[in-house]
Amino acid sequence: MLGSLVLRKYHTAIVGATGLVGQELVRILEQRSFPMASIHLFASDRTVGSKMWVNHREIDVRELTANSFDPVDLAIFAGGDDISRSFAPTAAKRGAVVIDSSAAFRMNPRIPLIVPEVNAEDMENHRGLIANPNCSTIQMVVTLAPLHKNNPIKRIIVDSYQAVSGTGKAAVDELNSQSKAVLEGKSTIPHVYHHQIAFNMLPEIDVFMDDGYTREEWKLTNEARKILRDNNLKISATCIRVPVVTGNSMSVHVELTNPMFPEEARNILANSPGVRVLDNPSISHYPHPWAVVGSDEVFVGRIRQDASYSNGLAMWVVADNLRKGAALNAVQIAEELIARGWI
Amino acid sequence: MLGSLVLRKYHTAIVGATGLVGQELVRILEQRSFPMASIHLFASDRTVGSKMWVNHREIDVRELTANSFDPVDLAIFAGGDDISRSFAPTAAKRGAVVIDSSAAFRMNPRIPLIVPEVNAEDMENHRGLIANPNCSTIQMVVTLAPLHKNNPIKRIIVDSYQAVSGTGKAAVDELNSQSKAVLEGKSTIPHVYHHQIAFNMLPEIDVFMDDGYTREEWKLTNEARKILRDNNLKISATCIRVPVVTGNSMSVHVELTNPMFPEEARNILANSPGVRVLDNPSISHYPHPWAVVGSDEVFVGRIRQDASYSNGLAMWVVADNLRKGAALNAVQIAEELIARGWI
Numbered sequence: 001m002l003g004s005l006v007l008r009k010y011h012t013a014i015v016g017a018t019g020l021v022g023q024e025l026v027r028i029l030e031q032r033s034f035p036m037a038s039i040h041l042f043a044s045d046r047t048v049g050s051k052m053w054v055n056h057r058e059i060d061v062r063e064l065t066a067n068s069f070d071p072v073d074l075a076i077f078a079g080g081d082d083i084s085r086s087f088a089p090t091a092a093k094r095g096a097v098v099i100d101s102s103a104a105f106r107m108n109p110r111i112p113l114i115v116p117e118v119n120a121e122d123m124e125n126h127r128g129l130i131a132n133p134n135c136s137t138i139q140m141v142v143t144l145a146p147l148h149k150n151n152p153i154k155r156i157i158v159d160s161y162q163a164v165s166g167t168g169k170a171a172v173d174e175l176n177s178q179s180k181a182v183l184e185g186k187s188t189i190p191h192v193y194h195h196q197i198a199f200n201m202l203p204e205i206d207v208f209m210d211d212g213y214t215r216e217e218w219k220l221t222n223e224a225r226k227i228l229r230d231n232n233l234k235i236s237a238t239c240i241r242v243p244v245v246t247g248n249s250m251s252v253h254v255e256l257t258n259p260m261f262p263e264e265a266r267n268i269l270a271n272s273p274g275v276r277v278l279d280n281p282s283i284s285h286y287p288h289p290w291a292v293v294g295s296d297e298v299f300v301g302r303i304r305q306d307a308s309y310s311n312g313l314a315m316w317v318v319a320d321n322l323r324k325g326a327a328l329n330a331v332q333i334a335e336e337l338i339a340r341g342w343i
Numbered sequence: 344m345l346g347s348l349v350l351r352k353y354h355t356a357i358v359g360a361t362g363l364v365g366q367e368l369v370r371i372l373e374q375r376s377f378p379m380a381s382i383h384l385f386a387s388d389r390t391v392g393s394k395m396w397v398n399h400r401e402i403d404v405r406e407l408t409a410n411s412f413d414p415v416d417l418a419i420f421a422g423g424d425d426i427s428r429s430f431a432p433t434a435a436k437r438g439a440v441v442i443d444s445s446a447a448f449r450m451n452p453r454i455p456l457i458v459p460e461v462n463a464e465d466m467e468n469h470r471g472l473i474a475n476p477n478c479s480t481i482q483m484v485v486t487l488a489p490l491h492k493n494n495p496i497k498r499i500i501v502d503s504y505q506a507v508s509g510t511g512k513a514a515v516d517e518l519n520s521q522s523k524a525v526l527e528g529k530s531t532i533p534h535v536y537h538h539q540i541a542f543n544m545l546p547e548i549d550v551f552m553d554d555g556y557t558r559e560e561w562k563l564t565n566e567a568r569k570i571l572r573d574n575n576l577k578i579s580a581t582c583i584r585v586p587v588v589t590g591n592s593m594s595v596h597v598e599l600t601n602p603m604f605p606e607e608a609r610n611i612l613a614n615s616p617g618v619r620v621l622d623n624p625s626i627s628h629y630p631h632p633w634a635v636v637g638s639d640e641v642f643v644g645r646i647r648q649d650a651s652y653s654n655g656l657a658m659w660v661v662a663d664n665l666r667k668g669a670a671l672n673a674v675q676i677a678e679e680l681i682a683r684g685w686i
Contacts, residue, residue: 155651159502159594161544161583175542180526183519194627195634199518201504201585201592202631203645203659208624212605212647221650234651238594238659240504242544243586249544251502251581262555281551284537288545291538302546304555307564308498308577316546316581 009037010334010343013072013096015087016079017041017052017061020165020172021101024327025076026054032331035338042068044079072096074343076330092128097343099330101132106223113226116332117274118145123333123342130333134216135325136160136239136248137223142298142324143317144254146272147265148228151256155234158220161242161249162205163289166321167192172245179243197243205239214239247289248321256311262303265313269300274324279303287318295320296328352380353677353686356415356439358430359422360384360395360404363508363515364444367670368419369397375674378681385411387422415439417686419673435471440686442673444475449566456569459675460617461488466676467685473676477559478668479503479582479591480566485641485667486660487597489615490608491571494599498577501563504585504592505548506632509664510535515588522586540586548582557582590632591664599654605646608656612643617667622646630661638663639671 012029016022022043029036039054042064050061062068064083069075069091077084077091077100084102092098105111112123113131118141123130133141136158144153164171171192178188178198188196195202205216217237225233242249270277276297278287287299298319306312319325337343355372359365365386372379382397385407393404405411407426412418412434420427420434420443427445435441448454455466456474461484466473476484487496507514514535521531521541531539538545548559560580568576585592613620619640621630630642641662649655662668680686 157500157596157651159581161504161585176526179522183523183526195631199587200590200631200633201587201661203592203594203629204624204627211650212624212645213650214624236596236649236651236655236657238502238645238657240592240594242504244542244544247543249546249583251546251583253500253579281547281555281557284547286546288538288543290543302555302581306579307554307556308500308579312579314579314581318544 007035009035010073011038011040011071012036013040013042013069013075015042015064015075015077015083018043018047018050019078020169020322021078021326024322025078025330026052028323028327028331030055032335034331034334038071040068040072044083066090069094069096074099074334076334077101078326078330088129096128097126097337098129099132099333100129101326101330103134103219105129106131106133106219107226113223114333115141115227115329116336117142117272119227119229120336120340123337126342132326132330132333133223133227134219135166135321136162136220136250137227138325138329139248139298139317139319140220140250140252141224141227142274143252143269143300143315145228146268146275147254147256147260150268151258151260153233153254153256155255156224157253158235158237159251160237160239161244162239163244163246163248163321164197164241165246166248175243175245193241197241199243202241203238205241244289246293246320246322247318248325249289250317251314252317253306253312253314255309256313259311260313262305262313265303274298275300277301286316289318292318292320294323296323298324350378352378353416354381354383354414355379356383356385356412356418358385358407358418358420358426361386361390361393362421363512363665364421364669367665368421368673369395371666371670371674373398375678377674377677381414383411383415387426409433412437412439417677418442419677420444421669421673431472439471440469440680441472442475442676443472444669444673446477446562448472449474449476450569456566457676458484458570458672459679460485460615462570462572463679463683466680469685475669475673475676476566476570477562478509478664479505479563479593480570481668481672482591482641482660482662483563483593483595484567484570485617486595486612486643486658488571489611489618490597490599490603493611494601494603496576496597496599498598499567500596501578501580502594503580503582504587505582506587506589506591506664507540507584508589509591518586518588536584540584542586545584546581548584587632589636589663589665590661591668592632593660594657595660596649596655596657598652599656602654603656605648605656608646617641618643620644629659632661635661635663637666639667641667
């Protein structure tokens with residue numbers, strides 16, 4: 001069957017191409033030699049007309065319209081909730097398979113929410129739209145799913161240390177310019193965040209809900225439940241914005257059904273897809289955001305028995321929020337669709 | 344009795360006067376018009392011979408010897424574990440009351456470990472040496488003691504976000520110089536910490552123990568148990584060093600004996616000494632380290648019912664680690680000794 005050796009190539013679109021996740025998407029598609037027949041870059045008004053290099057060719061960034069997706073097989077959306085709400089269903093209707101990085105459709109029960117290492121099979125009967133989870137959700141479930149499978153997790157307490165690139169370019173610029181100002185003894189005026197982010201910690205990511213949690217904290221909670229297919233999983237999250245450009249960290253505390261030695265957890269995780277264990281504290285060997293930037297894996301260290309709970313483990317989980325936390329996971333979803341013949 | 348109106352003044356010494364906590368001690372003694380008959384400043388070799396201003400007088404910083412304490416009524420030690428081990432017992436033997444900010448004696452059962460708002464009465468029968476707790480312990484117990492009294496806490500899970508000034512001046516310099524280098528696109532070489540701290544998070548404070556926790560995490564645990572007089576209190580701490588100069592933050596999760604509405608916790612805390620509730624998330628009103636520097640109180644916000652535990656509360660606690668977390672608490676111990684006639 002000679003035909004099966006001729007690999008299909010896909011007319012691919014990136015929506016929100018000029019944003020931080022969009023740029024990372026281009027880099028990852030290039031690095032992984034994604035089988036593109038063509039690439040179509042779309043952005044919001046501000047950057048329409050600019051050009052980006054993709055595989056040594058200069059590509060125009062164009063304005064998004066309802067007709068944009070007519071020649072497209074695969075569209076990766078990274079343009080925010082509003083853009084996704086307006087255009088993702090249209091793209092899917094016009095025949096493109098959409099991988100959507102926004103929060104718009106993640107909790108829709110008819111739309112699969114996918115971390116390929118964890119629940120790729122959930123997209124078997126997709127209807128043209130697949131949701132890419134929140135950055136912190138992804139790194140948490142990549143780490144916890146293999147443990148959960150071995151020894152069901154009943155409760156998760158997680159505190160995050162989230163990088164400003166998760167907010168976008170303006171936030172990275174604000175961290176840099178405020179940091180410079182503070183170092184020069186000048187005052188700062190916050191624009192992107194409600195308070196100064198340089199040399200500071202802000203316990204506010206996304207909007208506050210009536211119960212005192214933020215939407216980010218509920219995203220992490222509800223998305224983890226959906227991906228791990230366990231609506232009874234108890235989760236309490238506190239999401240903190242920290243003055244780091246890229247690389248999200250999390251202190252994760254889990255309560256398991258049965259005891260688990262840290263060594264057992266390390267062994268399970270060392271043999272799990274997408275996870276790298278860096279856990280030799282005696283030589284200060286643990287993950288930290290500065291070191292994981294540009295890496296594809298989710299890094300786990302400081303795995304120890306929870307001193308306050310016999311069936312508990314505590315650990316420190318770090319990943320590149322723009323790569324595995326966003327762009328890479330989207331491309332991996334596309335690769336998995338191709339590998340399984342679902343596109 | 345005219346005599347009782349003549350307030351006694353104290354010959355006061357600061358050991359480690361030129362360090363960050365030492366300098367803060369001088370400022371606080373001045374600001375609070377502490378009743379000093381004289382002030383004696385001691386430091387390690389490096390800064391001996393320098394001068395510091397105290398109450399508009401220039402004071403020599405002198406070398407510490409066994410005889411240094413002969414004219415001293417009250418000695419506040421902020422020179423680190425080794426200096427305290429070598430000199431604090433001598434100072435006490437020679438008649439000074441010692442308030443020791445190091446970790447050297449904190450867990451000694453014959454030495455009171457004091458946060459004045461919480462357990463001032465524990466120093467009634469002191470033997471001349473009183474220990475000042477770790478920075479993160481102080482802000483945690485000031486917040487939790489009033490709740491614990493109303494509704495006993497059974498378990499605490501706490502993740503910290505700790506400022507570099509807790510390490511000392513060299514660490515503050517390192518954060519500043521590394522931040523500048525990174526902003527200029529230059530590389531950095533870590534000296535004080537094992538990895539770059541600028542724009543990064545390091546899950547390592549103090550040394551690692553065999554169980555995978557750090558000594559800082561065990562200090563927080565054991566000191567909280569001693570101050571709250573509850574050895575059964577279950578605590579799991581993860582202590583993270585963050586690129587903040589001053590101001591320690593903590594995400595604290597408590598399991599209480601009975602349910603407690605967030606509003607009840609807010610009311611209790613609003614009426615507790617040393618605590619300030621800043622908790623109006625709808626207008627982004629919550630504590631953050633940049634805003635608490637120079638303040639005496641422990642600030643608490645984001646108080647909410649723990650979504651994963653019916654008798655649980657989650658909250659965000661921030662304080663100036665050099666003031667309430669160190670120097671201020673030491674001076675408050677001294678003031679309490681005076682007020683109670685125990686010095």
